[in-house]
Amino acid sequence: MSTLLEIENVQSGYGEVQILWGVTLKMEQGRLTCLVGANGAGKTTLLRTVMGLLPAKQGAVRFDGQNVTKTSPHERARAGMAMVPEGRQLFTDLSVLENLEMGATPNHARAAMKQNLEWTFELFPRLKERTNQIAGTLSGGEQQMLAIARGLMAQPRVLMFDEPSLGLSPLFTLNLFQIIRKLKERGLTMLLVEQNVQMALAISDYAYVMNHGKIEIEGEARKVRELESVRKAYLGA
């Protein structure tokens, strides 16, 4: 199995405040990796650094063997990295369709936009009914669907989710995990950052547990789920 995305000893933070203290993480091709941990552990900071929204002070991010540490977020996106950011970050003044078009900005995605639109609508039939609606007027759950659909329109080689279930109703959360499972069956390489540790561990292949800006535990998701420390800290058992 080959490594698609490799984060090596990354240190990062905001200005003087260092958040990440040497994080190493690998994502294998076609697998679903999850990253869990308490609030403030640095999960979002790590995703922002991987995508290039924050510079890495130390360490390297390698995507498909290329060192992308110094490249801008849009270059990473064009290379095939995509992110469904925390809080959705939709283009709220644009229509649903325009949001999806913007998702299909990388050249390879632009060329295949029609087919991608078709299967994205198959996955999210509700969005198809609302193509011309302004994104800001969608319900919270629909907005999350659109954020994921927009990420898929990039036809990414790796898709990173930042807290996708945040603020969703239990029904929508269930729906969300079913969609992630479907994407996994299609062979998409994904990184899932989740507060819903139980569900995240249940559907992932490999798991990392983060605490205080470092990886504390890593391993096969089903094994991590059985660990006493993880059960106590995150699963309430």
Add this chain to the structure above:
Amino acid sequence: MNLEALLASGIDGLMLGFVYGIAAMGLTLIFGVMRVINLAHGPIIALGMFSVYLLTNQLGLNPYLAIPITVLLGLAFGMVMYFVAVNRVINEPELTTLLATFAVSLIIIGLGTVAFTTTPRALDVNLGALRSGQITVLGTKAVAVLIAILVAAGLYALLYRTRVGKSIRAVANNRSAAEIMGINTRGILAFSFGLGTALAATAGGLIATLFAFTILSGGTFELKSFVIVVLGGLGNPTGALVGGILLGLLEGVFTIFIPVGWVPVIEYVIFVLILLVRPNGLFGART
């Protein structure tokens, strides 16, 4: 005071309002996309005037051929200005970007005064006129309206029908999300800034076909643009066009009753009233 004179003056003002609207659209586009208030707006309007003047008088082009060239020059100027003066402070507070564009304004005025002096220039264009009683519609003014409409329609087609236009709206809406979609946001910001200055230069070029001007003439139109932008709602190009037409019409009607020298006073009374009563503009742009 008769109705026909009022109508004549109103029509005259209304037509001029289209040109004001184009200038104001440039100012509001830049603000809407990147929250930068371009204080070089007036001097760029003046550069547009000189561009048409020089292309016509030095190169012997038809003024109406000089205008599309001026659009392109305005675009190029704005993109260079963005990279030289604005990009380095784009993430700084608004006062910093204000000072950066103000510096460019002073440079243009300074160099322009050296190069062109402040002796008034005027283009020699005459397209005749349509007359009916006291109502006179100058050919140059009618053409200016037509060009203004084409430019506004072109801007709309660009923003709503093309990928680059949609990218501009996406960047205006959420810059970091646009960046992670693979949009080169810096390039889009530069292009948007260029579009804004192209609109200013185009308005200048049209004004040059109507009135005499100097390198300082942009100031009046910059101030009008500010009033219009507030009238139409900050960051709202449609509002700016409608606001421009409205301001032109008001000017035309008011100058029947009061001396022209009072026009700025009226404009600023409108400005303050709008800020007090409808701070989001008459057409209530979302905040």
